[in-house]
Amino acid sequence: xxxFRVNEQxxxxxxxxxxxxxSALDYVDDGNKRKLLHNITLCxxxxxxxxxxxxxxxxxxxxxxxxxxxxATMELVRCVICGEPLYTVNFxxxxxxxxxxxxxxxxxxxxQAHPFAIWKKISSHLIPEKETQR
Amino acid sequence: MIVGKLKPLNEIAxxxxxxxxxxxxxxxxxVTVCLSGGDRETMALAxxxxxxxxxxxxxxxxxxxxxxxxxxxxxxxxxxxxPAETDAILSLACGAGVQTLSSVFEKLPIIPALNTSFxxxxxxxxxxxxxxxxxxxxxxxxxxxxxxxxRCAKRLLNGPCGGSSKGKCEIGGDVDCAWQLxxxxxxxxxxxxDYEKLQAVKDWSQDRGGGPRSSHRVANAPFE
Numbered sequence: 523x524x525x526f527r528v529n530e531q532x533x534x535x536x537x538x539x540x541x542x543x544x545s546a547l548d549y550v551d552d553g554n555k556r557k558l559l560h561n562i563t564l565c566x567x568x569x570x571x572x573x574x575x576x577x578x579x580x581x582x583x584x585x586x587x588x589x590x591x592x593x594a595t596m597e598l599v600r601c602v603i604c605g606e607p608l609y610t611v612n613f614x615x616x617x618x619x620x621x622x623x624x625x626x627x628x629x630x631x632x633x634q635a636h637p638f639a640i641w642k643k644i645s646s647h648l649i650p651e652k653e654t655q656r
Numbered sequence: 657m658i659v660g661k662l663k664p665l666n667e668i669a670x671x672x673x674x675x676x677x678x679x680x681x682x683x684x685x686x687v688t689v690c691l692s693g694g695d696r697e698t699m700a701l702a703x704x705x706x707x708x709x710x711x712x713x714x715x716x717x718x719x720x721x722x723x724x725x726x727x728x729x730x731x732x733x734x735x736x737x738x739p740a741e742t743d744a745i746l747s748l749a750c751g752a753g754v755q756t757l758s759s760v761f762e763k764l765p766i767i768p769a770l771n772t773s774f775x776x777x778x779x780x781x782x783x784x785x786x787x788x789x790x791x792x793x794x795x796x797x798x799x800x801x802x803x804x805x806x807r808c809a810k811r812l813l814n815g816p817c818g819g820s821s822k823g824k825c826e827i828g829g830d831v832d833c834a835w836q837l838x839x840x841x842x843x844x845x846x847x848x849x850d851y852e853k854l855q856a857v858k859d860w861s862q863d864r865g866g867g868p869r870s871s872h873r874v875a876n877a878p879f880e
Contacts, residue, residue, distance in 0.1 A: 567724055569731050586724055586735055 525588050526560035526571075532579035534558065538571035547571060601629035657777070658686040658750045659784045660693055660770035668701070668746070669710050671767050675744040678705070680769070681736070681757065682722030683749035690784050693748030693770050695722040701748070701769060717741075726753030733760045775806075792862025792869060798850065800841035807834035813855040 526547070534556045539547040546564035550557050565585070572582040597611040606629040609617075618624045626633065662668075672678055680702050688694030702720040704710070723736045726749035736757075738745065744765045747754045750772040757766040774786035789806045795813070796803055805811050809819075809827045815835030819826030823836045842848045862869070 569728060573730065582731075583735065 523589075524560050525562050525585050526565070527581040527584045528558065528575075528579040529581055530579075531577040532558070532575075533577055535576065537574050537576055538580060541570055541574045543568060543570055599627050601632055602627050603632045604629060657689055657775070657784075658752075659690045659773045659776040659786075660687045660748075660750055661773050662692055662697065662701070662748075663769055663771055665704055665710075668767075668769050669705065672705065672716065672744060672746060675716055675765075677717045677739070677741045677743050678719070678746055679738055679742045679744075680705070680718060680720040680746045681726065681748065682720070683726045683747070683753050684722050684724045685727075687748060687750060687770060688722070690776075690778075691782070693750075698722050698748055701746075705746075727756050729756050729760060732756055736760075738764070789863075791858075791860075792866075793859045795855070795858065798853070798855065800838050800845060800847070800850075802834055802837045802841060804834045804838065807832070807837070813858060 534549075536549060539549055539558070544564050544566040546561050546566070548559040548561070550559065567585050569582055572580040599608050599611055599614050600606060601608055608614075608627060608629060609625075614625050614627075663671075680698050682688070682695050682698030683693050684695070687697075691697070698720045702718045706715045706718055708715050719739055719742075721737070723732065726732060726736075726747060738761060742764065744767060745757055745761065746767045746769050747757055748769045749757070750770065751768065752772075754766050754768045757764075774784075775788040775790060776784040777787045779785050786806050788803060791805050795805065804813060804815060808815055809825055809831070810817060812835065815838075816833050817835075820833040820836055823833055825831040825833045839848070839851060842851050860866075
């Protein structure tokens with residue numbers, strides 16, 4: 523779906539293509555079809571196409587308010603007690619490597635306030651033997 | 657880009673005193689990039705101004721929206737949605753944006769939340785410095801690409817003056833001497849002999865001395 527949209531009034535006159543200051547509009551004549559092309563990475567959203575269109579066909583609204591696009595999907599770590607999202611598995615691994623210990627999957631409130639027994643259970647594998655014996 | 661700085665919160669609060677329904681309008685262009693008037697700053701200001709303790713009376717009803725560019729009259733007129741009950745717009749745009757809103761929404765007070773500061777460039781993350789005064793008669797071709805009008809405190813065309821010391825300007829702070837920069841860059845470009853050329857008298861009529869300026873691109877008018 524293109525961010526640049528025209529309504530049914532567009533008659534392919536190419537006024538927008540010829541007047542786009544960012545060269546973000548182009549066209550191809552393919553067989554007996556004319557196709558209007560738009561490149562969002564070049565578009566300055568200056569509105570010149572919208573201003574100059576003799577048919578009032580450019581739907582500039584779609585360049586002002588567009589949908590969010592998914593960029594990446596990663597595994598999430600949540601607080602083991604309340605389930606609050608904390609960080610991604612990859613972030614946890616990278617940070618653990620930097621600080622040379624693994625992270626307790628606890629949100630800030632449960633890291634401070636949960637009962638010691640739960641904390642001990644969750645993090646027993648992290649605590650050196652000497653400390654757990656004390 | 658145009659660089660702006662948020663006005664002190666107390667000044668903003670005083671300027672909206674008495675208004676009950678305020679639209680805070682951010683601008684999605686220059687001031688978004690210089691971190692002073694974009695969507696984040698708009699939302700943060702809305703939160704601050706909603707604080708009941710700020711004005712001493714009930715906080716106003718606030719809506720916040722960031723528009724692509726506030727300085728284009730026709731775009732603003734067709735696409736900036738102002739709720740019907742709005743009794744003032746607090747704009748985080750530059751002065752051009754504020755005045756554009758004023759001309760479109762004639763019956764609404766448009767209040768600036770920013771001080772428009774200068775035309776600048778991002779030198780390092782979070783640091784913008786003034787680079788251009790918009791004098792209308794660019795001299796960069798003969799000054800090694802460094803503007804003495806914007807970056808020399810005295811706007812000297814044949815510098816430096818005696819206040820240049822160890823590459824810094826006598827005005828203090830960490831301001832570089834523009835003419836030291838120019839000489840250094842002329843050396844790099846192997847064009848130091850250009851430094852000996854006397855600069856011609858500059859045409860200041862293209863600057864503010866000629867009154868408010870405008871630019872017309874005749875070929876850009878819509879087809880009729």
